[in-house]
Amino acid sequence: MGSNGLDPDSARSASCPRDIAELFNDYFSSIVSGSDKTTQTDNPSSPTDSNLSELILSPDDVLAALLSLDTNKATGPDEIPPRILKECAHQIAPSLCLLFNQSLRHGSLPEEWKLANIIPIHKKGDISNVENYRPISLLCVTSKVLERCVLRNLRDYLMSLINSAQHGFIPGRSCTTQLVEVLHYIGSILDSGKQTDIIFMDMSKAFDKVSHTALINKLQQYNIGGSLLQWFTSYLHDRQQRVTTLGATSSKKPVCSGVPQGSILGPILFLLYVNDLPDAVTNSTVACFADDTKIFRRIDSITDAMLLQDDINNLQSWSTSSGLVFNEGKCKSISITRRSQPIHHLYSIKGKELALIPAENDLGIWIASDLTWSKHILDR
Numbered sequence: 595m596g597s598n599g600l601d602p603d604s605a606r607s608a609s610c611p612r613d614i615a616e617l618f619n620d621y622f623s624s625i626v627s628g629s630d631k632t633t634q635t636d637n638p639s640s641p642t643d644s645n646l647s648e649l650i651l652s653p654d655d656v657l658a659a660l661l662s663l664d665t666n667k668a669t670g671p672d673e674i675p676p677r678i679l680k681e682c683a684h685q686i687a688p689s690l691c692l693l694f695n696q697s698l699r700h701g702s703l704p705e706e707w708k709l710a711n712i713i714p715i716h717k718k719g720d721i722s723n724v725e726n727y728r729p730i731s732l733l734c735v736t737s738k739v740l741e742r743c744v745l746r747n748l749r750d751y752l753m754s755l756i757n758s759a760q761h762g763f764i765p766g767r768s769c770t771t772q773l774v775e776v777l778h779y780i781g782s783i784l785d786s787g788k789q790t791d792i793i794f795m796d797m798s799k800a801f802d803k804v805s806h807t808a809l810i811n812k813l814q815q816y817n818i819g820g821s822l823l824q825w826f827t828s829y830l831h832d833r834q835q836r837v838t839t840l841g842a843t844s845s846k847k848p849v850c851s852g853v854p855q856g857s858i859l860g861p862i863l864f865l866l867y868v869n870d871l872p873d874a875v876t877n878s879t880v881a882c883f884a885d886d887t888k889i890f891r892r893i894d895s896i897t898d899a900m901l902l903q904d905d906i907n908n909l910q911s912w913s914t915s916s917g918l919v920f921n922e923g924k925c926k927s928i929s930i931t932r933r934s935q936p937i938h939h940l941y942s943i944k945g946k947e948l949a950l951i952p953a954e955n956d957l958g959i960w961i962a963s964d965l966t967w968s969k970h971i972l973d974r
Contacts, residue, residue: 611842618714619837619844621724626802626835626852646751647820649698651743656694657687659742663735670734671709671836679735694740701824707737708833709846710854731835731855741858752862755816759872762884763861769957772881776890777961779879780930783892784965789931791902792890792961793941794954795909796924800885801860802852804867805917806830809853812866829859851917867916874912877901883957893929899939906943922946928954932964 608614660683663676679686697703714727756764761772780790810827818826833849853860853867864884871887872880878891878901889909891902913920922943927950929936941948953962953969960970 611840612844615837615839615842615844618724618727618729618839619712619835619847622712622714622729622837623835623847623849625729625799626849645817645819646748646822647818649744649747649822649825651691651694651698651747653688653691655743655746656691656739657683659739659746660687660690662742663739667735668732670732670737671711672706672734672736674735676735679739690736690739694743697740698744698825699821701821701828703737703825703828705832707734707740708829709734710833710835710849710856711843712835712837714837714839729837729855731857733854733856738858745858745862749862752866755869756865757869757872757882759880760865760869760882760884762882762886763865769883772883773957773959776881776888776956777965780890781965784930784932787933789893789929789933789936790890791893791899791939791941792888792928792930792954793902793906793948794926794928794956795887795889795906796921796926797885797887797913798919798921800868800918801855801864803918804852804864806851808917809863809867812869816866830854868918871909871912871916874908875905876908878905880905886957888956893937893939896937896939899937899941903939903941906941910943922948926951926954928952928961928963930961930963930965 608617660679663680665675665677665680667676669675711732713730713732714724715730717726717728719726753764761767761769780792783790809830810823813823813826830853833854834846835849836846837844853863861884868882868885871882875889878889880887880889887909889902889905891898891905893899893902910920920943923946925943925948927941927948929938929950940950951963953960955961955973960967960973962969
C-alpha cells in the first residue's frame, strides 16, 4: 500500500492482509471523523407546528419491511442473511415489532446495530494507494428493517419539510425534474438573446462530514422531540466501523461524523441537514440534487454578475457555518449565451478564481455554453 493520505510527508505501507485492513480503516475513518462542531444558528428552512415525540410500530409495518428485503444483498456484521428474515417474515414480525418498539420507546439503538463492515472497492488509478478505493458499507440487516419501518411512518412528514429546490431522494423528483427546470430557465433566456451564468458548486465528501450534534439540533427545530429525538441521537452517536479485505478484518474505529453509509435513513437525514442551503441564495436561482448544487442567474450587466458572486460568497458562509466544505478547485462556471460579445466575469470562491468552462456534465447531461447537444451526443 502506498500513502494513505493521513500524513503526506510520511508514506505508510503494509503487506499482510490484517495490516492492509488496518491501513484502509485508518484512511476511511479519517474521512468521516471530522469535527462535530458548527456555527449554525437555529433557523430551520420550513418550520412546522407539528410535534413528533414518539413512534409506535405495528406488526404490519415490520412485516412489510421484511417482505421488501432484497435477498441478493450481502449480510452485515450480524451475519444474518436477508433471505432468512424474508422467508421467516410472518413468524418473526410480531417479535421483531416488540423489539423495535422497545428500542423506540427507550430512545436507544443496540450497539451491535451501529457497527458497519467496510469493503474497499477500487475506483481507478494506482491499486496500491488507499485513496483510490471507495468504501462500501454493510450494515446489520435487522437494523435496516427497523430503519425502513421508521422511514415509512415518518416519510410524509419529513418529505413535506424539504425545500422545493431539492430534487434528490424525493418521490416524484429526480435528476430529470431538476434538469427540466434548469434547462427551461436557461433556454427561455437564450431564446431572448440573453445570457445565463451557472456556477457548479462541488461539496467535498458532504455525506461524511455531517455534524451529528448539528443534525440533532435541526431535527429538534423541525419539532421532533421526546423519545423519538432520543432514538435519532442514539442512532447517530457512538457508531463504529471496521474494514474487511483479503480475508482479514481490522479493529473497530469510531465514526464521529456523517450520516451512515448504506443506511435507509441516511439520505433523508442528509436532506434535512442541507435543507437551509437554498435560503442562503438571495439573488439567484438554486437547484440541488442531494449534495450537487448549482446557482444561476440571468446576466444583463456586470452588476448581475456581481450579485451572482454575492451568492457564491453566501454559500461559502453557509458551508462554514454548517461544517461542510466546498472544494474551490472543483467548482466551475459557465456562461450560456450565443452573443458575439458575452459579459465576462471571473467568479471566485475563497479568493480562488473558478474555471470558466465550455461545457459541463451535469447529472449525466452535457450542458454546452451555446446549449447545443453535439458534445452530449458524441459522448454517448
